Amino acid sequence: MPSGNVRPLLRRAGLATGVTLLMLAQVGPATAAPERSATNAPARGGNVQKVMDELARIPGVVGAVGGAYVDGRPVGLGSGGSRLLDGEGGKIPANARFPIWSQTKQMVATVVLQLVEEGKLGVDDKLGDLLPVVVEKDLVTRADEITVRQMLRHTSGIPDWWASEPNPDGSEGDPSFDVFDFTTHYQPLDLVKWSRERPRTGEPGEKWSYSNTNYTLLGLIIERLTGHDLATEMRTRLFDPLGMSKTYLRVKPPEDIKGPHGHGYYPDTNGRLRDMDRFNPSLAGAAGGVVSTARDVSTFNRAFAQGKLLPPELQRVLTERLPKKTHLPAVPNAAHRQALGGTSCGDDFFVTGGLAPGSIALTLYSADGRRQFAMSFTLRAKPSTVELDVSKAVEAVFCPAS
Numbered sequence: 001m002p003s004g005n006v007r008p009l010l011r012r013a014g015l016a017t018g019v020t021l022l023m024l025a026q027v028g029p030a031t032a033a034p035e036r037s038a039t040n041a042p043a044r045g046g047n048v049q050k051v052m053d054e055l056a057r058i059p060g061v062v063g064a065v066g067g068a069y070v071d072g073r074p075v076g077l078g079s080g081g082s083r084l085l086d087g088e089g090g091k092i093p094a095n096a097r098f099p100i101w102s103q104t105k106q107m108v109a110t111v112v113l114q115l116v117e118e119g120k121l122g123v124d125d126k127l128g129d130l131l132p133v134v135v136e137k138d139l140v141t142r143a144d145e146i147t148v149r150q151m152l153r154h155t156s157g158i159p160d161w162w163a164s165e166p167n168p169d170g171s172e173g174d175p176s177f178d179v180f181d182f183t184t185h186y187q188p189l190d191l192v193k194w195s196r197e198r199p200r201t202g203e204p205g206e207k208w209s210y211s212n213t214n215y216t217l218l219g220l221i222i223e224r225l226t227g228h229d230l231a232t233e234m235r236t237r238l239f240d241p242l243g244m245s246k247t248y249l250r251v252k253p254p255e256d257i258k259g260p261h262g263h264g265y266y267p268d269t270n271g272r273l274r275d276m277d278r279f280n281p282s283l284a285g286a287a288g289g290v291v292s293t294a295r296d297v298s299t300f301n302r303a304f305a306q307g308k309l310l311p312p313e314l315q316r317v318l319t320e321r322l323p324k325k326t327h328l329p330a331v332p333n334a335a336h337r338q339a340l341g342g343t344s345c346g347d348d349f350f351v352t353g354g355l356a357p358g359s360i361a362l363t364l365y366s367a368d369g370r371r372q373f374a375m376s377f378t379l380r381a382k383p384s385t386v387e388l389d390v391s392k393a394v395e396a397v398f399c400p401a402s
Contacts, residue, residue: 046400048076051393052094052375056080058388060381063092063262067294068373068397072302076397077294083262085273085380092262097246097291098376099257099279100361101354104249104290105215106318107300108230109152111237112218113314116148120225123149123317127156130221139192140217145204148221151214152317159198160211161191162287174382179266179357182278185252188216188285208322212287219286230286242303244296250281250289257291264358264378273380276358288354297363298372301352305369349394355383364394373397 048068056064063081067074079096083089115121121130128135128143135143140158150156164176176194192213201209219230226233231249239247248258256278265273281289292300303309310318349371353362360383365372373394379386 046076046397047078048373048397049078049080049094051396052078052080054080055375055377055388055393058386060379060386062264062378062380064375064377065092065094065096065098065262065294066373066375066393067094067298068371069295069298069302070371072299074295081262081378083260085263085265085275089263092378093260095293095295096261097257097259097293098261098361098378099250099284099288099354099356099359100290100292100297100363100376101284101288101356101359102212103297103352103354103361103363104284104286104288106304106352107234107238107290108215108218108222108286109318110304110309111222111233112148112152113310113317114237115222115225117311117314121148121221123147123152123314127151127217127221131217131224133189134192134217137189137193139189139196140213141196141200142204147204148218149317150205151218153322154208154210154214155202155205155322156211156214157200157202157204157206157209158211158213158217159195159201160209160213161195161216162212175357177283179276179279180268180274182280183253184280184282186280186282188220191216191283191285215287216285222286234290238300238309239296242296242299244292244299247290247292247296247300249285250291251285252282253280254278255281262359262376262378265380266357267382276356279356279358284356288356294374294376297361297374298365301363301365301372301374302369305365305367351390357383359383360386360388362388362390364390366398371398 048066052064052066055061061081062085063079063083065079067077069075077094079092079094083092116123124147126144127140127146130148134140140146142157146156146158151158162175164174195213201207201211222233223230231251234249238244263275263277266276268274307315348367349364350367351362351364353360355361358379360377360379361375363372363374375393377386377388
C-alpha cells in the first residue's frame with residue numbers, strides 16, 4: 001500500500017512512498033545517521049499519555065495509541081481520543097492491536113533474506129526463474145531481468161497495483177480499487193495482474209519507485225520456496241522467536257483485528273464516513289497485512305536495528321543507501337525508513353510506517369536500536385489530509401525537559 005511520505009511533519013501517510021501506508025517497505029536510511037549511543041542512559045521517558053492525548057486532538061484523528069521503549073523496557077504507554085467515532089466506545093486500550101500496514105514489508109524482506117542465508121535463493125536471482133507463473137501468464141514485463149534485490153529495494157520498475165493517479169498537489173490519490181469491498185478474496189496474482197497494464201516506472205535497477213507489487217511478488221516467492229503459507233513463515237521465523245505474541249498476518253477476509261481496538265473511517269464519494277474496521281485483508285498480505293502492538297513492533301525494530309535477524313552483508317541489502325544513478329527521492333530510501341535527524345538528547349531517529357484508508361501506523365527508533373516509540377492513529381479523514389508532528393512527539397517522550 002502507499003507508504004505515505006515521511007517527514008518530521010507527516011502530511012501524507014500513504015501506502016506507496018515515504019513512511020508506508022498499507023505497505024511501507026524498509027531499505028536504508030535516507031541519510032547516513034551516525035551510531036550514537038548513551039550506554040548508561042536510564043530507561044526513562046516523558047509522559048507518553050500526555051503526548052497521545054495531544055496527538056489525538058489533531059484534526060482528522062479519532063483515536064491514538066502509543067508505547068515507548070528503551071532497551072526493551074517500557075517507559076510509557078498511552079491512549080488518546082476514542083475507540084469509535086464521535087467519542088463513542090470508550091478509550092482504546094493502550095496495549096491494543098493495530099494494523100502496521102507497510103511496516104510489514106521490512107518483516108517480509110527479512111524473511112526473504114533469511115532464505116538467502118539458507119541458500120534457497122540469491123539476491124540476484126531473477127523473478128522469472130523464481131516465480132515462473134508471472135512469465136507463463138504474462139503478468140510482469142521484464143521478469144527475466146528483474147532481481148530479488150531490485151524488488152526488495154523498489155528499483156524493479158514494476159508498477160504499483162495500489163496506486164491511482166496522484167492529486168494535482170502531488171499527494172497520494174485515492175486507491176485504484178473499491179476500498180469498501182470488504183468481502184472479495186483477492187489472490188496475490190489478482191493484484192499483480194492489476195499492475196500489468198500500467199506503464200513501467202523505469203528500467204530494472206534504474207531508479208527507486210515505490211510499488212506494493214514488489215512485495216506481493218516476494219510473498220509468493222517465499223511460499224513457493226518454503227511450501228508454507230506466508231503467515232506461517234513469518235510466525236515461525238520472526239513472531240515466535242522474538243516473543244511477538246500478539247502479532248499475526250491477515251491475508252483474507254473476514255479476518256479481523258483481535259481484541260478491543262480502535263476503528264478508523266474513510267469518506268465515500270458522498271462524503272459519508274464509512275467504518276474501515278473490516279478493510280479487506282487480501283488487499284494487504286505481504287505488502288501490509290501484519291497486525292501488531294506497540295510492544296511487538298518495537299521488539300522487531302530493536303532486533304532488526306541491532307543486527308539480530310540477519311548477517312551484516314544481507315542486512316546491508318536493506319539498509320545501505322541506493323547509488324545516485326537510481327535517482328532516489330529526497331524523502332524515502334530503499335528501505336522506506338527516513339532519518340529524522342538528531343534530537344536534543346543526542347540520538348538520531350528513524351521513522352518507518354504505513355497507512356491505509358482509516359489509519360496510520362508509525363514506529364520511530366534510534367539508530368542504535370535502543371529506543372522505540374510505536375504509534376497508531378485511527379482517522380476520520382483521508383490520510384493525506386492529516387498532519388502529524390512526530391518529531392515533537394519523539395522529543396517530548398525521549399528528551400523531556402529536566
